[in-house]
Amino acid sequence: MLDKDYNAAEIEKKWQDYWEKEHIYKFDKNSKKKIYVIDVPPPYASAGHLHVGHALHYTQFEIIARYKRMNGFNVYFAPCFDDNGLPTEKYVEEKLGVNKNTVSRKEFRKLCLEANEEVEEIYKNKVFKRLGHSYDWDLLYTTIGKEAQRVSQTSFLRLIKQGDCYRREEPTIWCTYHQTALAQAEVEDIKRKTKLNYIDFKLEDGKKINIATTRPEFLAACVGIFVNPNDKRYSNLVGKNAIVPIFNQKVPIMKDEKVDMEFGTGIVMICTFGDNTDIEWWKKHNLPLKIILDKAGKLNELAMEYKGLTLNDARERIIERLRKEKILVNQEDLEQTVGGCWRCNTPVEYIVTKQWFIKTIPYKDELIKQGRKIKWYPDFFRVRYEDWTKNLGWDWCISRQRHFGVPIPAWYCDKCGEIIVADEKELPTDPLEINKGKCKCGGHFKGDEDVFDTWMTSSMSPQISVKWLEENKEFSKRFPVSLRPQAQDIIRTWTFYTILKSYLHFKQVPWKDIALGTFVLDAKGRGMHKSKGNVVWADILLEKFNVDTFRYWVGKAKWGSDIPFKEEELVAGQKFLTKLWNASKFVLMHLENYDYNKPSKLEDIDKYYLLKLNEVINIATENYDIYNSSEANKAVELFFWHDFCDDYLEIVKDRLYNPDSRGNEGKKSAQYTLYKILNGLLKLFAPVVPHITEEIYQVEFAKKEKIKSIHISEWPKEEAITERMLRERGELFVEVMSKVRKSKADSKKSLKDHVILTLEKKSLNALGNMIEDLKAVTKAKEIKEGRFKTEF
RNA sequence: GGGCCCAUGAUCUAGUGGCUAUGAUGUCACCCUUACAAGGUGAAUGUCCCCGGUUCGAGUCCGGGUGGGCCCACCA
Numbered sequence: 001m002l003d004k005d006y007n008a009a010e011i012e013k014k015w016q017d018y019w020e021k022e023h024i025y026k027f028d029k030n031s032k033k034k035i036y037v038i039d040v041p042p043p044y045a046s047a048g049h050l051h052v053g054h055a056l057h058y059t060q061f062e063i064i065a066r067y068k069r070m071n072g073f074n075v076y077f078a079p080c081f082d083d084n085g086l087p088t089e090k091y092v093e094e095k096l097g098v099n100k101n102t103v104s105r106k107e108f109r110k111l112c113l114e115a116n117e118e119v120e121e122i123y124k125n126k127v128f129k130r131l132g133h134s135y136d137w138d139l140l141y142t143t144i145g146k147e148a149q150r151v152s153q154t155s156f157l158r159l160i161k162q163g164d165c166y167r168r169e170e171p172t173i174w175c176t177y178h179q180t181a182l183a184q185a186e187v188e189d190i191k192r193k194t195k196l197n198y199i200d201f202k203l204e205d206g207k208k209i210n211i212a213t214t215r216p217e218f219l220a221a222c223v224g225i226f227v228n229p230n231d232k233r234y235s236n237l238v239g240k241n242a243i244v245p246i247f248n249q250k251v252p253i254m255k256d257e258k259v260d261m262e263f264g265t266g267i268v269m270i271c272t273f274g275d276n277t278d279i280e281w282w283k284k285h286n287l288p289l290k291i292i293l294d295k296a297g298k299l300n301e302l303a304m305e306y307k308g309l310t311l312n313d314a315r316e317r318i319i320e321r322l323r324k325e326k327i328l329v330n331q332e333d334l335e336q337t338v339g340g341c342w343r344c345n346t347p348v349e350y351i352v353t354k355q356w357f358i359k360t361i362p363y364k365d366e367l368i369k370q371g372r373k374i375k376w377y378p379d380f381f382r383v384r385y386e387d388w389t390k391n392l393g394w395d396w397c398i399s400r401q402r403h404f405g406v407p408i409p410a411w412y413c414d415k416c417g418e419i420i421v422a423d424e425k426e427l428p429t430d431p432l433e434i435n436k437g438k439c440k441c442g443g444h445f446k447g448d449e450d451v452f453d454t455w456m457t458s459s460m461s462p463q464i465s466v467k468w469l470e471e472n473k474e475f476s477k478r479f480p481v482s483l484r485p486q487a488q489d490i491i492r493t494w495t496f497y498t499i500l501k502s503y504l505h506f507k508q509v510p511w512k513d514i515a516l517g518t519f520v521l522d523a524k525g526r527g528m529h530k531s532k533g534n535v536v537w538a539d540i541l542l543e544k545f546n547v548d549t550f551r552y553w554v555g556k557a558k559w560g561s562d563i564p565f566k567e568e569e570l571v572a573g574q575k576f577l578t579k580l581w582n583a584s585k586f587v588l589m590h591l592e593n594y595d596y597n598k599p600s601k602l603e604d605i606d607k608y609y610l611l612k613l614n615e616v617i618n619i620a621t622e623n624y625d626i627y628n629s630s631e632a633n634k635a636v637e638l639f640f641w642h643d644f645c646d647d648y649l650e651i652v653k654d655r656l657y658n659p660d661s662r663g664n665e666g667k668k669s670a671q672y673t674l675y676k677i678l679n680g681l682l683k684l685f686a687p688v689v690p691h692i693t694e695e696i697y698q699v700e701f702a703k704k705e706k707i708k709s710i711h712i713s714e715w716p717k718e719e720a721i722t723e724r725m726l727r728e729r730g731e732l733f734v735e736v737m738s739k740v741r742k743s744k745a746d747s748k749k750s751l752k753d754h755v756i757l758t759l760e761k762k763s764l765n766a767l768g769n770m771i772e773d774l775k776a777v778t779k780a781k782e783i784k785e786g787r788f789k790t791e792f
Numbered sequence: 793g794g795g796c797c798c799a800u801g802a803u804c805u806a807g808u809g810g811c812u813a814u815g816a817u818g819u820c821a822c823c824c825u826u827a828c829a830a831g832g833u834g835a836a837u838g839u840c841c842c843c844g845g846u847u848c849g850a851g852u853c854c855g856g857g858u859g860g861g862c863c864c865a866c867c868a
Contacts, residue, residue: 270868492864526861560797746822748823
């Protein structure tokens with residue numbers, strides 16, 4: 001028997017402990033079942049709270065894991081943490097007040113590792129276990145863990161071998177705050193207001209031309225001037241030289257189609273490097289290099305008297321001087337969008353440094369083809385992937401000038417620059433800890449001080465997760481993996497890089513399916529941001545609502561689209577749990593003396609509800625199979641609440657409470673049907689609300705099915721129901737029942753009040769042996785033949 | 793500037809060419825019916841954003857707008 005009331009906290013704890021103790025979610029290496037692997041997004045564990053959006057998304061695919069497990073798959077569901085990279089560094093720097101310039105890489109890494117361990121333990125217990133997630137914790141990996149490092153470094157070595165990875169001195173996107181190179185994907189837009197400055201340049205013959213620029217601080221780095229070849233105003237200028245104000249270097253005037261004649265004066269100066277176009281023209285027209293910026297974003301000696309100033313300070317001082325000398329002839333306000341570091345919003349600069357790159361540009365077309373081999377849910381997100389891939393302008397810069405990350409296993413001769421890399425057998429390795437001795441030129445090999453871009457590791461998450469190198473014999477059984485669930489905002493990074501790596505290493509797609517999760521907005525439909533103060537934290541929410549209530553809300557969220565968060569909507573989940581509890585209590589009460597044998601004859605109305613159960617099983621299964629969990633759940637719930645509780649339970653009450661009036665077979669038929677339907681419903685609900693369904697299942701069904709947990713029981717299957725015109729007759733039954741209820745409501749009668757019911761002959765014939773149940777549920781004293789009518 | 797998504801009663805939502813548009817929340821009326829009043833039975837509330845087109849038939853398809861959201865590019 002179930003307790004009178006549903007005690008969520010106690011039940012959650014009880015079953016979470018049980019699942020862990022009994023290893024319910026363990027991946028079975030020796031099983032013959034088909035394997036289903038989920039490529040779980042490694043969460044950053046460094047934040048103190050869990051954003052409700054994350055809690056939703058992680059639960060969303062956890063529901064899929066449960067569905068697949070019940071559906072006969074051997075589910076490989078490895079938890080993970082992304083503890084490698086800038087967020088951890090930032091966390092440690094802020095929390096402990098150290099930074100990468102004041103402590104050594106080794107010490108710093110140690111602090112990071114310690115911080116990780118602490119936070120991950122909290123996360124594991126307070127977030128994932130609390131949410132009732134069904135990971136196999138023995139499969140845990142972290143992106144800074146040994147195996148992840150080994151995979152990441154192995155990938156690097158193999159890509160060098162096959163010619164897809166190279167080191168080159170290149171202008172690189174640079175964050176002057178973090179003092180590291182960035183990938184194109186790490187740059188985000190910043191909108192800002194700035195001034196467009198109209199500056200006079202002298203020509204050699206003493207004439208003047210006027211150039212508009214937003215970045216006069218780069219005058220010292222000016223190496224050329226461009227006009228549009230179709231611009232008649234300036235055709236006479238091409239081939240001449242101009243003299244840069246203040247710094248007096250002579251630069252050539254050239255032509256290029258890309259110059260916008262409408263913008264400013266139609267004359268552009270190019271500097272090394274103020275922006276992307278500068279780099280393009282510098283390469284295309286073979287211009288000299290004048291570097292005036294150091295890694296911290298300060299000007300160097302080429303900027304002469306402005307040496308040591310930041311770009312902003314230099315701009316002010318230079319403008320001041322230009323204005324004084326009347327070289328600055330005009331200033332206009334300008335709305336501008338510039339690239340900024342995605343972590344700190346500092347506008348990015350371009351600096352020439354030696355960096356490692358992985359080739360992407362030559363593979364653009366192939367990567368689009370690979371993307372089409374994957375099933376996208378919803379499909380339109382593939383377009384976003386393809387657009388990004390098409391528009392890529394750079395190879396992927398994978399080195400970062402940071403401390404905490406996977407070290408780059410390479411050494412460079414301090415004399416001749418010779419590069420050597422590690423042997424695969426040595427991995428994982430930290431080149432700063434290994435002495436590679438002398439170069440043949442006599443110089444010494446020095447280990448690379450940089451680390452990999454965090455995506456270098458994350459892009460191998462499917463391979464790390466299924467233990468590519470550790471359990472290589474199993475690899476082909478597990479890879480390509482089944483599903484990548486992820487957020488839509490990292491298609492250009494995580495999705496793209498993972499497809500790239502999988503293609504470069506295996507000439508395969510990394511997953512069969514990719515599904516984009518739900519994004520949570522605030523109640524007004526705006527994104528949740530700490531800075532806006534509208535973030536809802538999951539752990540705080542879980543203090544107010546129990547876990548199954550929260551999960552019920554998650555179960556209603558549609559993959560790939562946004563939902564506004566409204567706390568009132570969680571109340572629906574509470575009501576649902578109460579309803580499920582009470583309905584189950586009722587059913588179990590009436591199963592007490594049930595002998596579990598199928599009765600010799602089932603009542604037709606019982607068959608009708610079994611038929612409806614079949615239908616709902618099919619709808620749920622079909623929808624779950626295409627990651628449409630919200631539709632699956634809505635269908636199941638509608639059947640449960642409306643058909644099962646409101647109608648069917650009312651219909652069978654008479655047979656259950658008064659078996660003698662209709663013969664005991666009628667009661668047995670009802671008991672059989674109740675058992676079937678409730679067991680089916682519990683399983684259909686189990687992925688979403690695992691705790692309450694487990695409790696009810698254990699009280700009644702587990703012992704009968706001899707299964708340890710509902711979560712490893714079999715997903716319900718359709719069972720053959722044969723009866724002529726069953727659906728039509730059942731629908732007619734429900735229709736008549738509703739009409740009687742309406743007439744009682746209209747007459748302000750109670751549902752228990754008796755009625756004399758008149759039905760047309762056609763209906764009476766069709767209902768046949770359902771009449772007795774109709775009579776009982778409508779409390780009809782008698783049912784007569786004639787035009788439809790109710791009398792009290 | 794380009795691309796993608798969305799627009800359905802007060803609110804959220806189903807609906808991918810066919811009978812009177814789905815469900816939930818909220819509102820109102822009635823009902824303490826032996827699982828549940830955190831319940832039940834009913835009711836009211838919709839120019840399905842606008843304009844045009846295709847069609848026997850459009851919430852659904854096409855074109856054009858308007859409004860919201862997201863992604864990308866970009867202006868020296």
